[in-house]
Structures are given as C-alpha cells and as structure tokens.
Amino acid sequence: MSDVHPSLLQRKIIHVDMDAFYASVEIRDNPSLAGKPVVIGGSPQSRAVVCTASYEARKYGIRSAMACSRAYRLCPQAIFLPPNFEAYSKVSQQIREIFSRHTNLIEPLSLDEAYLDVTNNAQGIYATQIAKAIRQSVKDELNLSCSVGVGPNKLVAKIASDMRKPGGITVVPPERVSEFMRHLEVRKIFGVGPATEKRLHEIGIQKCSDIWTFSPTQLENELGSFAHWILQASQGLDDRELETNWERKSMGREETFSADISDLETIQKSLKLLSKDVADSLKDEELEGRTVVLKIKYADFQQVTRSRSLAHHTRSESQIFNCAQQLLLEKTEAGKRKIRLAGVSVSNLRSQ
Numbered sequence: 001m002s003d004v005h006p007s008l009l010q011r012k013i014i015h016v017d018m019d020a021f022y023a024s025v026e027i028r029d030n031p032s033l034a035g036k037p038v039v040i041g042g043s044p045q046s047r048a049v050v051c052t053a054s055y056e057a058r059k060y061g062i063r064s065a066m067a068c069s070r071a072y073r074l075c076p077q078a079i080f081l082p083p084n085f086e087a088y089s090k091v092s093q094q095i096r097e098i099f100s101r102h103t104n105l106i107e108p109l110s111l112d113e114a115y116l117d118v119t120n121n122a123q124g125i126y127a128t129q130i131a132k133a134i135r136q137s138v139k140d141e142l143n144l145s146c147s148v149g150v151g152p153n154k155l156v157a158k159i160a161s162d163m164r165k166p167g168g169i170t171v172v173p174p175e176r177v178s179e180f181m182r183h184l185e186v187r188k189i190f191g192v193g194p195a196t197e198k199r200l201h202e203i204g205i206q207k208c209s210d211i212w213t214f215s216p217t218q219l220e221n222e223l224g225s226f227a228h229w230i231l232q233a234s235q236g237l238d239d240r241e242l243e244t245n246w247e248r249k250s251m252g253r254e255e256t257f258s259a260d261i262s263d264l265e266t267i268q269k270s271l272k273l274l275s276k277d278v279a280d281s282l283k284d285e286e287l288e289g290r291t292v293v294l295k296i297k298y299a300d301f302q303q304v305t306r307s308r309s310l311a312h313h314t315r316s317e318s319q320i321f322n323c324a325q326q327l328l329l330e331k332t333e334a335g336k337r338k339i340r341l342a343g344v345s346v347s348n349l350r351s352q
C-alpha cells in the first residue's frame with residue numbers, strides 16, 4: 001500500500017442516497033401505484049417541473065428537472081402527483097434516526113441524502129457492515145430503498161453511492177481509489193458544472209486520469225484557482241470535513257404560473273398563499289426569521305431577488321405577506337412586465 005496517499009487511510013465516510021425518494025414514499029403509501037410510472041412534480045397542464053420520477057417512469061426517458069408537460073408527452077399514462085414535502089420530511093427524520101444509531105457525525109445534504117463519518121464508530125466493525133445495516137434497517141423499518149457509497153472521503157463516497165442504483169452498496173477502499181477515479185468523467189467531480197466541463201473538454205480533458213498528466217502550473221493557467229481542487233479531486237483526494245452543525249438557512253416556497261401574468265392582483269394572491277405556506281413551515285420547524293426575500297422570474301427568464309429585513313424576527317403570515325407585497329410593488333416591474341414565477345422566502349432564521 002506504499003503508493004496510497006496517506007490522507008486516504010485516515011477516515012471512513014459513508015454516503016447514503018435514497019432511491020427515487022419522493023416517488024418511493026408515494027408508492028409505499030399508496031400500493032395501487034406500485035409498478036406504475038409515477039412522476040412527482042405537478043400537473044402536466046401546468047408549467048411545473050419533475051422533482052422525482054419512479055424507475056418505471058424513467059424507462060420512458062423522464063428525468064428530474066424536466067417540464068411535466070414534456071414528461072407527459074413521453075409517457076401519457078404516467079401518474080402525476082404534487083409533492084408532499086411534509087410527508088417526505090417526516091420520513092427523512094426517521095432515516096436520520098437510523099443513521100444516528102451508528103454515528104453522531106451526520107451531514108444531511110437534502111431530505112434524501114447524507115454523509116456519515118464512521119471513522120471512530122466502526123468499533124472494529126467494517127464501514128461496509130454499517131452500510132449494510134443501514135440499508136437493511138431502511139428496508140425493514142421504512143419499506144424504502146437506498147444506495148450507499150463507502151470511501152475514504154466525501155468525494156469518493158458520493159460518487160460511489162451513484163454506481164449501483166437502486167439498492168446497491170459500492171465500497172472503495174483506499175488502495176482502490178486511484179483505479180476508481182481513473183475512468184470517471186470529469187463532470188462527476190463535485191464543483192464541475194457544464195461551463196467548467198466544456199473548458200476541460202477544450203483542453204483535451206475527458207476523464208479524471210487526463211488531468212493527472214497536467215502540472216499544477218499548466219492547470220492553473222487554464223482554470224485559475226479551481227485548478228488546485230480539481231487536481232486533488234481527480235486523484236480521489238478530498239479533505240473536506242463533514243458539516244455536522246448544519247442549520248436551515250432559509251425557508252421558501254415558489255410558484256410557476258400556468259401562463260405568464262402581468263395582472264398584479266393575481267400575483268398578489270399567489271404571494272399570499274406562498275406566505276402562508278412559508279409561515280406554516282416555519283411554525284412546523286419552530287423557527288422564525290427576520291429577512292423576507294421576494295424572487296421574481298420575468299417571462300424572458302430574467303430573475304431578480306429583492307429583500308428587506310424586519311425590525312423583529314417573525315413567522316407571521318401577514319407580516320411576511322405585507323413585506324413581500326411591498327417589495328413586489330416598489331422594487332420590481334410586476335404589472336409592467338409579464339412574470340412566470342414568484343417566490344417568497346424568509347432568511348436570517350433562529351429557533352423560537
């Protein structure tokens with residue numbers, strides 16, 4: 001193991017990713033949906049986008065973030081359901097309770113994904129066994145399926161959990177990291193978005209091992225400060241710690257209108273409903289916030305956010321709405337330009 005980088009021998013990280021989470025919860029709770037293509041998002045007549053598609057729906061080419069109308073054209077017999085976030089966050093809490101049996105070092109990434117640091121909790125048990133125990137408990141107790149990646153850091157564990165979906169466990173021990181990374185496409189590296197990917201392709205980099213042939217200086221000339229991370233990451237090296245003191249930073253809701261609208265009254269009605277949803281969610285999580293943020297996307301997709309801080313923390317529906325409404329009337333071109341989306345959120349949160 002002399003050629004294994006020492007940092008790879010120090011930690012054991014698990015990444016758990018629920019399989020088609022929102023769709024799986026709906027199917028579990030309504031067995032008549034089993035085996036059918038299920039799409040969580042909104043009505044195909046609306047301009048909602050797909051949050052999650054069941055594996056049956058994916059066979060028709062339906063993917064997350066696709067317009068529901070397009071999903072409908074791909075599979076007219078699919079069952080379209082609105083997301084029920086209250087139900088999903090309840091299940092998410094139950095999943096987290098299962099994680100907490102194995103470690104206190106948990107970093108949730110979203111309702112359906114988390115990192116676990118089990119370096120000191122394996123207690124002579126292999127991290128792989130913890131991964132298997134978690135997958136089994138999730139199946140036995142919650143009747144849901146998850147995929148798990150085990151690796152020496154967050155980067156490798158997350159890529160690994162995606163390798164054998166659904167229901168798979170992929171373990172990458174330190175001595176196999178190099179081989180694991182070698183053939184991976186560069187876009188699998190955390191932080192490489194479409195623009196960076198394009199830039200990398202232009203200089204002849206497709207796979208992670210293509211990066212290995214570049215010197216740090218060469219790569220810095222091409223990519224600037226991002227070069228350091230990508231050089232490390234392409235070798236499967238990543239010293240990011242888990243962010244275990246994760247706290248919600250904002251609470252928000254948004255609505256994409258069924259048609260672009262310029263009628264101020266309709267927009268204000270929507271803001272009222274969104275404010276109510278935000279206030280209810282703050283109440284559920286026993287939070288209150290001080291800054292109200294209004295997001296408006298115009299028909300040409302230009303997006304603006306306008307915010308205002310209140311004198312005191314609040315979770316009052318009317319205070320949130322009044323503030324959002326003022327921002328709308330004073331700080332946007334609503335009424336003059338058509339709008340396709342409105343969003344209300346509250347930040348600067350504290351628990352009450």
Ligand SMILES: [Mg+2]
Pocket residue numbers: 017018019020021112113
């Ligand atoms: Mg998932």
